[in-house]
Amino acid sequence: MEEASDLPMNLLIGAGCATLVLGSGLAFVMMKSKKANDEPSMEEKEEEIEVLDPEKFPGGHLTIYYGSQTGTAESFAQDLEREGEEHGFKVHIVDLEETDEDPRAALLDPSKQDAHGKSKAVFLMSTYGEGEPTDNAAGFVRFLKEKLSDDEEEKKDDMDPSKTFDGLEYAVFGLGNRQYEHFNAMGKFIDASVAQVGGMRIIPIGIGDDDDDLEGDFESWKDGKFWPAMKSKYVGNAAVADTKHDKLPECHYSVEYLNGAASPDKISLDDVHLSSKHYFTAVDCPVTLRRELRSPADDGSTLHVEIDISKGGNEVKYQTADNLGILPVNSNADVERIATALNYDLGAYFRLKAAKGHEHKHNALFPTPCSVQECLARYCDLSGPPRRSELKLLAAYAKDPITKQALMRLSSKDGKAEYKEKILDAKMGIVDIISKLCPSIEMPLEHFISVCPRLHPRYYTISSSSSIHPKSIHATVSVLSEKRQDGSEFKGVCTNYLADLVDNGKIRAFVRESTFRLPTDASKPIIMIGPGTGIAPMHALLQERSYQKSKEKKNVGSNILYFGCKKRDLDFIYSDELNAFEKEGILTEMHLAFSREQSEKVYVQHLLAKNAKDTWKLIDEQGAYIYVCGAVKMGQDVSEALRKIIGQHGDRTTTDAKAYLDDMASNGRFIQELWA
Numbered sequence: 001m002e003e004a005s006d007l008p009m010n011l012l013i014g015a016g017c018a019t020l021v022l023g024s025g026l027a028f029v030m031m032k033s034k035k036a037n038d039e040p041s042m043e044e045k046e047e048e049i050e051v052l053d054p055e056k057f058p059g060g061h062l063t064i065y066y067g068s069q070t071g072t073a074e075s076f077a078q079d080l081e082r083e084g085e086e087h088g089f090k091v092h093i094v095d096l097e098e099t100d101e102d103p104r105a106a107l108l109d110p111s112k113q114d115a116h117g118k119s120k121a122v123f124l125m126s127t128y129g130e131g132e133p134t135d136n137a138a139g140f141v142r143f144l145k146e147k148l149s150d151d152e153e154e155k156k157d158d159m160d161p162s163k164t165f166d167g168l169e170y171a172v173f174g175l176g177n178r179q180y181e182h183f184n185a186m187g188k189f190i191d192a193s194v195a196q197v198g199g200m201r202i203i204p205i206g207i208g209d210d211d212d213d214l215e216g217d218f219e220s221w222k223d224g225k226f227w228p229a230m231k232s233k234y235v236g237n238a239a240v241a242d243t244k245h246d247k248l249p250e251c252h253y254s255v256e257y258l259n260g261a262a263s264p265d266k267i268s269l270d271d272v273h274l275s276s277k278h279y280f281t282a283v284d285c286p287v288t289l290r291r292e293l294r295s296p297a298d299d300g301s302t303l304h305v306e307i308d309i310s311k312g313g314n315e316v317k318y319q320t321a322d323n324l325g326i327l328p329v330n331s332n333a334d335v336e337r338i339a340t341a342l343n344y345d346l347g348a349y350f351r352l353k354a355a356k357g358h359e360h361k362h363n364a365l366f367p368t369p370c371s372v373q374e375c376l377a378r379y380c381d382l383s384g385p386p387r388r389s390e391l392k393l394l395a396a397y398a399k400d401p402i403t404k405q406a407l408m409r410l411s412s413k414d415g416k417a418e419y420k421e422k423i424l425d426a427k428m429g430i431v432d433i434i435s436k437l438c439p440s441i442e443m444p445l446e447h448f449i450s451v452c453p454r455l456h457p458r459y460y461t462i463s464s465s466s467s468i469h470p471k472s473i474h475a476t477v478s479v480l481s482e483k484r485q486d487g488s489e490f491k492g493v494c495t496n497y498l499a500d501l502v503d504n505g506k507i508r509a510f511v512r513e514s515t516f517r518l519p520t521d522a523s524k525p526i527i528m529i530g531p532g533t534g535i536a537p538m539h540a541l542l543q544e545r546s547y548q549k550s551k552e553k554k555n556v557g558s559n560i561l562y563f564g565c566k567k568r569d570l571d572f573i574y575s576d577e578l579n580a581f582e583k584e585g586i587l588t589e590m591h592l593a594f595s596r597e598q599s600e601k602v603y604v605q606h607l608l609a610k611n612a613k614d615t616w617k618l619i620d621e622q623g624a625y626i627y628v629c630g631a632v633k634m635g636q637d638v639s640e641a642l643r644k645i646i647g648q649h650g651d652r653t654t655t656d657a658k659a660y661l662d663d664m665a666s667n668g669r670f671i672q673e674l675w676a
């Protein structure tokens with residue numbers, strides 16, 4: 001991705017370097033990193049060099065690469081982009097997936113180098129799974145692992161791996177959550193491995209914790225460490241033009257209203273903004289069944305949802321216990337509230353285009369032409385609490401000075417406690433802020449699209465077997481609804497969208513691979529630990545094991561389940577199915593932890609500890625596979641229980657027991673899917 005400079009100049013003189021006379025001053029000297037034998041043509045060189053005004057950008061180019069699943073790292077990249085100019089840098093944002101074809105060429109792109117042939121990069125890296133990269137960073141991480149591998153075959157070229165990123169100067173900020181065992185594993189991996197392959201670290205890695213104050217951590221890192229280091233290293237005493245003026249935030253998009261309804265333009269996926277590709281690729285799937293799994297006496301709701309994937313051709317194919325991505329839709333009430341507050345005509349159709357100076361390849365944010373109604377319902381996150389930096393952007397649009405001040409205060413470092421109380425804890429979305437708290441906000445649609453985060457897909461572990469149900473996908477959905485302090489109700493956007501669908505309807509969905517895979521040798525036993533909605537993949541695995549036994553006539557090993565909930569009569573979901581599996585002989589053991597049926601709380605990890613001896617035998621003598629799904633805290637307690645079992649019954653020290661379990665994980669025998 002490359003953004004056009006606002007300066008009309010792409011000049012090159014000379015073979016190995018470019019000089020440009022800009023007015024009276026001497027601008028950048030661009031050194032080329034290409035070897036003499038692959039010297040580019042003159043036209044190529046002209047394309048390659050993007051020369052900057054040294055008065056506006058004394059720090060030169062700075063590229064932000066992000067690895068993001070739900071958009072936080074991407075929005076941090078946008079913060080750095082917005083602030084770049086005031087610090088003297090021309091910032092470019094690149095989705096890491098864009099570098100997959102040739103990461104070395106992408107990261108050392110000559111057009112973004114300085115006079116000394118150096119490239120400057122920031123990596124904003126989120127961690128997922130159990131210490132794994134986000135989908136869009138997987139290719140880049142694979143590339144680095146190959147470079148660092150001892151296996152010569154893996155390296156793919158004969159270049160000295162330790163010189164791969166010679167000329168790259170970089171900084172890393174990791175986004176993670178301390179509740180996970182592999183806290184910020186990806187940030188740490190990138191920080192260490194880019195140095196090992198020749199990159200030069202500018203400052204130590206910054207670490208953010210989503211369990212506490214991720215945005216505050218990022219702010220402290222960028223304002224306290226990153227920008228000062230960048231200034232001292234690359235800008236020095238050069239004066240940076242004052243760009244802080246009282247104008248609206250720069251908008252990268254423009255809206256062209258149409259005279260009537262129109263269908264979305266046909267567009268190549270290559271032109272799509274990578275993080276919104278699901279808007280273009282997800283498939284309409286009819287919902288064929290929704291069934292309440294909890295007792296009417298319970299105050300919560302868990303739905304069994306079935307969707308028909310037979311109409312999607314080959315586009316929606318899945319394997320047992322994969323993940324189902326669902327594109328949520330905002331409620332009509334929220335869409336109408338925001339449209340009324342901002343004076344938008346919901347029936348109007350428009351085409352979204354890049355604003356002048358912001359044209360680049362991956363510009364398509366979502367399919368247009370579309371109606372304003374569709375844009376607000378499907379592509380804008382109206383109910384999620386905005387980040388503090390988004391509140392600061394909103395402040396620019398408030399007409400009433402008191403509201404403006406309040407938003408500025410909430411978005412400031414000193415306003416953190418107030419922000420937590422009034423926005424996060426109160427569960428205030430952009431729709432509440434604009435329609436209730438700050439009604440004086442006025443913003444044209446393109447600005448709203450630019451400021452409001454995209455509405456991201458929500459993922460559910462599939463609870464059906466693809467062998468038994470090749471034409472449908474089943475999901476288990478716990479419907480999120482909480483009382484706010486003011487008595488109003490906060491409703492989770494996707495689960496309530498599914499719960500409120502009229503006549504079942506259709507949802508837009510896609511499939512993502514998961515790590516839940518059964519042993520290739522079906523005779524191996526499996527131990528499944530999945531309390532609450534964590535039962536979903538276990539239900540799928542049991543169906544698959546039943547299919548293997550009855551249809552494929554395989555010798556299927558024992559299947560042991562640990563399930564937990566509050567009370568047998570309230571929220572023992574799928575009890576009928578589990579009892580039937582037991583009767584059929586496919587569920588060998590079912591251990592149930594009803595936490596509220598006795599004075600002391602009983603959870604799955606307690607039952608596991610009770611069966612320590614048998615569990616150790618299954619693991620060590622019979623090569624059992626272990627699957628865990630549910631809340632991170634439960635996952636930690638289960639891992640701890642397993643380490644104790646391995647230590648006590650396998651006669652190992654704490655360190656060796658941990659190594660044993662880690663080894664099982666790296667061999668695909670201990671698989672976890674946990675959420676915070």
Ligand SMILES: Cc1cc2nc3c(=O)[nH]c(=O)nc-3n(C[C@H](O)[C@H](O)[C@H](O)COP(=O)(O)O)c2cc1C
Pocket residue numbers: 067068069070071072073074126127128129130131132134175176177178180181182183184185210214674675676
């Ligand atoms: C399913 C799931 C798995 C996660 N796994 C980890 C992990 O292993 N280690 C970690 O530090 N954070 C983990 N996180 C936390 C995310 O990295 C963190 O919330 C981050 O801010 C998300 O950024 P993004 O919106 O850019 O994707 C996980 C989050 C989810 C939802």
